[in-house]
Amino acid sequence: MPTILITGCSSGFGLEIARHFAARDWDVVATMRTPREDVLPASERVRVLPLDVTSADSIAAVVAAAGSIDVLVNNAGIGFLNALEGTPAEAARQIFETNTLGTIAMMQAVLPQMRERRDGVVVNVTSSVTYRPLPLLSVYTASKAAVNAFSDSVAVELAPFNVRVRVVLPGRAPTTRFGENARALMTGGFPEPYMPLVEQVMAGWQQDTGPTTSSEDVAEAVWRAVTDISAPAHLPAGADAIAWSQAG
Numbered sequence: 001m002p003t004i005l006i007t008g009c010s011s012g013f014g015l016e017i018a019r020h021f022a023a024r025d026w027d028v029v030a031t032m033r034t035p036r037e038d039v040l041p042a043s044e045r046v047r048v049l050p051l052d053v054t055s056a057d058s059i060a061a062v063v064a065a066a067g068s069i070d071v072l073v074n075n076a077g078i079g080f081l082n083a084l085e086g087t088p089a090e091a092a093r094q095i096f097e098t099n100t101l102g103t104i105a106m107m108q109a110v111l112p113q114m115r116e117r118r119d120g121v122v123v124n125v126t127s128s129v130t131y132r133p134l135p136l137l138s139v140y141t142a143s144k145a146a147v148n149a150f151s152d153s154v155a156v157e158l159a160p161f162n163v164r165v166r167v168v169l170p171g172r173a174p175t176t177r178f179g180e181n182a183r184a185l186m187t188g189g190f191p192e193p194y195m196p197l198v199e200q201v202m203a204g205w206q207q208d209t210g211p212t213t214s215s216e217d218v219a220e221a222v223w224r225a226v227t228d229i230s231a232p233a234h235l236p237a238g239a240d241a242i243a244w245s246q247a248g
């Protein structure tokens with residue numbers, strides 16, 4: 001069976017994508033910053049390997065250990081919510097290093113073997129926030145919008161080598177560890193002049209009873225991106241993301 005390598009499998013979408021492909025008998029390389037064997041079904045088809053996408057050494061080690069990779073899913077990512085004035089430069093750097101440069105570095109490490117084999121698929125997980133401008137999310141959105149544009153451009157140069165690049169854009173998924181992990185980065189608090197806006201945004205979320213996105217929605221969208229050659233370049237995942245993609 002083909003081999004899929006997924007980044008950020010310790011929780012949320014990455015973990016569900018790993019389970020989804022493992023259940024369909026794929027060989028799965030589930031990577032995590034801190035490897036845990038107990039979160040995935042015990043199977044000789046599933047390997048858990050360490051990977052921090054911000055470390056060149058870690059990337060080189062995982063690609064060497066993984067062997068042949070047919071599909072790469074760049075899912076690892078971190079969130080952040082604040083006004084731009086409340087966003088420390090170090091936080092902005094960390095967000096781009098993980099969400100944007102981590103994706104670029106992973107592709108640079110894996111593409112040579114795909115190009116030589118004339119076969120491969122890369123799926124980059126971005127976000128439905130790139131469909132519309134939202135306050136307090138400027139840096140996070142920029143880190144993901146950059147991946148959308150990067151993916152579309154690199155897809156053109158890889159097409160002659162039969163390497164496909166797809167983007168999956170999930171909607172809001174309150175059930176993953178995303179919010180909790182983002183809050184760990186958000187230590188400085190919100191600047192006082194922006195507090196009315198922050199309260200308005202938080203209240204809006206609390207009142208929002210509309211659809212959200214599940215990890216299963218994202219795993220299914222990644223499955224389609226990988227297995228359906230006619231899948232569009234950008235696939236929204238989750239009812240809310242699909243609605244936003246159609247709103248134009």
Ligand SMILES: NC(=O)c1ccc[n+]([C@@H]2O[C@H](COP(=O)([O-])OP(=O)(O)OC[C@H]3O[C@@H](n4cnc5c(N)ncnc54)[C@H](OP(=O)(O)O)[C@@H]3O)[C@@H](O)[C@H]2O)c1
Pocket residue numbers: 007008009010011012013014032033034051052053054075076077078079098125126127128169170171172173174176177178179181
């Ligand atoms: N949840 C949402 O509402 C939402 C919506 C749209 C898009 N997304 C995107 O979907 C992706 C998955 O998010 P999620 O909701 O599943 O959140 P999650 O539960 O927080 O999962 C994120 C994963 O990324 C990993 N990660 C973070 N930094 C890393 C690094 N430097 N190297 C390797 N792995 C790293 C985390 O590992 P650790 O356990 O080591 O921290 C974790 O496994 C992210 O790219 C996120 O931006 C999320």
